[in-house]
Amino acid sequence: MCGYDRMQCHCSITVEAILVLNEANSLVLAKLALVEFGFDPDAVPLTFVKMRENTVFRAETPIGAIALRLHRPGYRSRQEISAESEFIEVLAERGFPVVWLVPTLSGEFTVLVSDGETEAVVDAQMWLEGSRQLGDTETEDGADGLEASHFTTMGSIAARMHGVAEELAGVRSFDRAPWDAEGLVGKGALWGDALTVPGLDDASRQQLVRTREIMQRELAEYGTSPAVYGTIHADFTPENVLIAGDDLVVIDFDDFGDGWYLFDLATPLFFFYDHPDYQTFRASLLAGYRSERTLSAAEEQLLDLFLVARGYTYLGWAATRPETDTAAFLIAEIVPHVVRIAAELERKLG
Numbered sequence: 001m002c003g004y005d006r007m008q009c010h011c012s013i014t015v016e017a018i019l020v021l022n023e024a025n026s027l028v029l030a031k032l033a034l035v036e037f038g039f040d041p042d043a044v045p046l047t048f049v050k051m052r053e054n055t056v057f058r059a060e061t062p063i064g065a066i067a068l069r070l071h072r073p074g075y076r077s078r079q080e081i082s083a084e085s086e087f088i089e090v091l092a093e094r095g096f097p098v099v100w101l102v103p104t105l106s107g108e109f110t111v112l113v114s115d116g117e118t119e120a121v122v123d124a125q126m127w128l129e130g131s132r133q134l135g136d137t138e139t140e141d142g143a144d145g146l147e148a149s150h151f152t153t154m155g156s157i158a159a160r161m162h163g164v165a166e167e168l169a170g171v172r173s174f175d176r177a178p179w180d181a182e183g184l185v186g187k188g189a190l191w192g193d194a195l196t197v198p199g200l201d202d203a204s205r206q207q208l209v210r211t212r213e214i215m216q217r218e219l220a221e222y223g224t225s226p227a228v229y230g231t232i233h234a235d236f237t238p239e240n241v242l243i244a245g246d247d248l249v250v251i252d253f254d255d256f257g258d259g260w261y262l263f264d265l266a267t268p269l270f271f272f273y274d275h276p277d278y279q280t281f282r283a284s285l286l287a288g289y290r291s292e293r294t295l296s297a298a299e300e301q302l303l304d305l306f307l308v309a310r311g312y313t314y315l316g317w318a319a320t321r322p323e324t325d326t327a328a329f330l331i332a333e334i335v336p337h338v339v340r341i342a343a344e345l346e347r348k349l350g
Contacts, residue, residue, distance in 0.1 A: 021070060023048060025118045026055045030068050032113040033122040034059060036104045037066075053254065055120075058127060065127035066102050070120045076254075078110055078121045083174040084253045085109035085123060087231060090172070094164060097157065097249045100126040125251075128244045135238025146238060148277070148284040153248050154268055155288025158236060161250075162261040163293060165230030179234055179259025181219045185212050185312045190255075192316030194338075199331045204339045211342035212312070214349050215305055222260070222302065232259045236267045262299060265289065266306035270314075273307065273341065308345045311338035 021029075027048070031041035039061050046068075049056040055070040071081055089109075091098050102124035104111050110123045134154075135146050177183060183190045195208055222228065233240070233256055240252040265285060272278050282303075289295055314334055318327035 020118065021051065021055050021072065021120060023051065025115055026051070026057070026070055026120075028115045029070055029113050029118065029120050029122065030057045030059070032115065033068055033070070033111055033124075034061075036106075036111040036113065036122075037061075037102060037124055038105045059124075063102075065129065067125045067127050068122060069124070070122050073118065073120050076121075078112055079175050081121050081123065082108070082110050083176055084256060087174055087256055088253055090168070091161065091164060096160065096164070097247055098253075099128065099249060099251055102126060128242055128249060131242040131244040131249065133239050134241040134243055134248060146281075148280050150238070150248070151268065151281045151284040152288035152291075154236070154238075154241060155265070155285040155290075156292045157241075157248065157250060157288075158233075158261070158264045158285075159289045159292035161233065162230065162264070165232065165261070166226045169226035169230055174231060174257070176257035178257050179232065179263060180224070181216050183257075183259070184219075184263070184309045185215050189313065189316045190257075191313045192318075192320035194312040194315035194319065197315040197319040197331060197335060198322055199335055200339075204335070207339050207342055207346070208312070208315075210350070211308060211346050214346060215309060218302070218305055218349060219260075224260075228262070228299070229260050230258060232256065232261060232264045234259055234263065234267070236264045237271075238268060260306065262303055262306045263309065266303055266310045270307055270310045273337070304341075304345060304348065308338065308341050311341060314338070 027046065030046055034041040034044055034046075039059070045060045047058040047060075049058055049067070053072055053075065055072075057068045057070075059066050059068050085101055086109075088098050088101060092100070101109050103109055110121050112119060112121050114120075134150055177190055179190065182188050185194065187193050187195075195205055195212075200208070233250065233253060235252060235255045236250070240250065242249045242251055268285065269278070269282055272281055275281070286295060286300060286303075311334065314330055315338055318330040318334075321327050322331075
């Protein structure tokens with residue numbers, strides 16, 4: 001999870017100062033980065049926006065407002081962050097609705113800056129003026145402002161993105177860890193092992209163990225052919241889609257990598273599983289997807305497995321950041337939900 005999404009990372013100063021960003025050193029680093037992007041830091045106003053997985057500043061530059069993203073030190077290498085920019089450029093070249101990246105003076109899309117104690121990789125994107133998040137699950141009604149038509153559009157966007165992924169199969173790869181069976185639900189899952197999340201009782205832990213084994217079996221059978229597995233967004237939530245005029249623009253590819261396309265369809269649905277309009281949202285998402293790309297009835301049935309897998313990733317996230325407010329929410333509200341739908345999946349596939 002990263003820059004613009006809801007999962008918060010409340011960083012604190014430790015003895016490993018090189019791995020920590022705070023508002024003070026972030027401002028210094030942002031000014032150093034402005035120079036690398038060709039702007040005078042004394043003439044460009046900077047406004048602190050947020051500090052989560054990434055620290056974000058808005059910079060009022062001569063070419064317009066840009067978002068400077070300072071990536072959390074130690075989380076991703078510069079090569080991995082550059083891969084994100086490469087994939088966004090691939091999508092942009094094909095007319096995909098993504099943000100416009102701002103290159104450095106050397107023509108790259110990332111720069112490594114240091115104040116002598118702390119260093120961070122920084123990239124920049126044009127600010128989408130007048131845009132807003134499509135959805136926000138932090139509101140009292142997580143679907144506030146969301147309509148079935150939005151899910152239809154998200155489905156068609158996902159299908160087009162997966163079409164690009166299939167086109168790139170065997171031709172171009174990106175330096176990112178995969179959302180394969182281990183990356184999704186294994187002990188070495190990318191966001192952390194779900195079974196280590198605080199608050200699990202023995203019965204719940206055993207349920208997650210059994211369901212994980214079922215998911216690993218089914219995923220092995222499903223396979224990783226380019227028709228079902230390729231480069232995905234991996235955090236395709238309504239928070240990571242902006243409404244800009246009449247268009248929807250996809251942002252925040254911080255977690256992208258190879259994985260199953262169905263995971264991108266499970267992600268926007270997960271937090272609406274118990275919502276009164278869930279079935280409508282789900283049907284609309286799949287209809288939008290099928291307007292651009294084939295999705296079999298058997299794959300549609302398998303979507304429930306990926307909804308559970310999405311839940312495992314959130315539990316893993318909470319397990320690795322138990323001190324955060326978001327982790328407290330996940331542990332209190334999402335853990336019992338994931339255990340419940342894991343049991344449903346076991347009854348269905350076990």
